[in-house]
Amino acid sequence: MSKIIIIGLLVILQNGVFSQNLVTLDGLLEIHHRDGFNGNVLYSRNDSIIFKGNYGFSNIEKQIPLIDESIFDLASLSKQFTALCIVQLIEKGKLSYSTKIDSIWNALPYRDITIEHLLRHQSGLPDYMDLISKKKYWSKSTIPLNSDIIEILSKNTIPLEFYPGTKSVYSNTGYAVLASVIEKVSGMKFEEYLEVNIFNPLEMNDSRVVRRIYKQDTDPKITTGYYRKGKRNKPNYLYDKRMKLYDGIVGDGMIHSTILDLIKWKKALKNNSLISQDSKEKMFSGDSISKSTGFGFGIQISEKLGKYVLHTGSWQGYVNFLLYILDTDEFVVILSNNEYEEYGELNTLLLKYGR
Template sequence: MLSEIDRIVAAEIDLQGPGVAIAVVKDGKMIHSAGYGFANLEWSCPIEPDTVFRLASVTKQFTAVAIMLLEKQGKLRLDDSITTYLPDYPTHGRTITITNLLNHTSGIKSYTSLDNFFQEISKKDMLPGDVVAYFKDLPLEFEPGTRYSYNNSGYHLLGLIIEKITSMGYEQFIQQHIFQPLEMNRSYYMHNETIVPRRASGYERVGEMYRHAEYLNTSIPYAAGALGATVEDLVRWDAALREERLLDTATLERMYTPTRLADGRLEEYGLGFRVTEYAGHRLIGHGGGIPGFHTFIARFVDDQAMIVVLANAPEINVERITRKIARYIFELPPVVRTSVTLSEATLDKAVGAYVGENGFLLEVRRDGERLTTQGFINDSLLPMSEETYYTSEDNEFELHFSEEQAGVYNTLTLRIPIYRTFTASRKQG
């Protein structure tokens, strides 16, 4: 008999294509662990709970915990300048701390946002430190600590700091100090060349067909995104954090505390973990995307609950699957939205292109009596009020327009539950 979770997944994926592995913990106990779809399309190998997936940026929480372990051992302090450990790194006359790297407030340019970066080097054979040459001499985007901007360069540098302090490779440190003690025996640094038993192949959809995802040298994601694991190993990870087997409660709460910027604003990110809530439940989580894979881990720490969804195709909406499962295990009613009718003149206030950080771009257009979007999301918008809309495909996506001047809105805020909030400004000209 199909469970409710089975039905949720069946509504979200093509069960004959790439798929997902899912594990669900409630009240500290695993209540569901299963695979859906295929780990390898050529051999029709099904996904199982012990299938190994690339974690992409879910890697960052392991890197952050490794840094906190070194702090616990007295080998670093979070307010140390990164030049204490990487003396040749140019900070352009600014002080950039380890905390700035952990919470994405360093101002360093993220290498994944560089034009043509992946096209130029994704297939090159290089060492992790070689990637630093692509961003180290670029000017800072802002004064450290004054803004939040999601940044893979910072986590790349954290991996190098771990290596410098410990005189061992990042991979070896993670294996010896995290994976092995926690008996995460199906977790790895995902070298392309290594034989990893039950490794999922990564795919991408082109039209109605799937093809293998583009090759990516794992020295590029490195400490920002090169680890892999099974959903059941991530259940062990959640339990170890909950039971304080690596770090004490006080340290974890520091990691789970939102970042306060220099001007007092709070950002929904701590130290290696995204810090938010869903339907009144505190959520400590992270998502990840890398060629061929899309991942999400949501830890509802006050409820001793956890949902992890690992997919081997980036088109699979792991965040929505997570939200649907969360509503099921917390017995929450469906989200109901009611749209209103607005005049074309009112709709036109929102029309325009909005630009935010990390390449965020959303163009709002009017098509008769409705608004549509292109860019970060491609959908129709349904108004709940003059300033607030939801998307037709996913009614939990909420857009809020503000700062009306000269008959148009100048700021857009896009709230994606459990994922993040984006703020963008109207593009001038």
């Protein structure tokens, strides 16, 4: 999906397509909605919302319509929040990028993994989803938490996939470990740290950690996730309850938010409200290893046609996209609670007709 989105973006930028009729944009998005898209979209420029729209239902069975305040599972869009929390702790002197995780948990058998390796997907840690799906490491009768992942890695001799710092390979485990680092160093629960240090200061009042099965949240604005069954776009299958085994882990996912809260997040990044300019530049930049893969801290980066940062997220029927073009101060958010196949086209439409 991300390749389609990037290609669409580059085509639009190269062709220099600018201001178009927003009514046309809404009409085209309605066509996608009839074809199966269900979600909220937002396009902003220079901190002003140029276009936003709600297409479909928060809950299809109950016919509850989507609103601007509808809350979506961000899936892997959560990683940028986890990364920024770590950067804050580093700025406070509680960590450094070179801190090794075995100095935080002495029982961990991995001696050369640093905080920066985790941030840049360079740790080589094994996939925790694979580990807890095996009876050897975990009983499926209990939903594991982040602390259980640390314990599994500490008590078992599980080899790394590669030596730390030699490759960049996308890692959910790395961000689950980072959430545990936040808890260990700050003395606060992951969700509490987010609330105190990000959501409350930015008045992101509809953003929080939600673990739907492990700890239910009854907020009526929380959407229901749907995933496709077969090859059709229609959202004809509720989220898979068999995935409850992964519902207790945070850091790599589980943050929920809205299109309106996410523009507050973008403004905070732009204005250095949460971290310094120097820290932001490091977060938005690669290194000698990650340069080829495009990994910053919790985001993907590119400088092909002016610098932009982005990330996608997919989980339990939610398919999301966030793009921030730094040079032109443009911001695109697409939050969907079903698995719509033509997802990349929506980003292209927002950039083409929003300009």
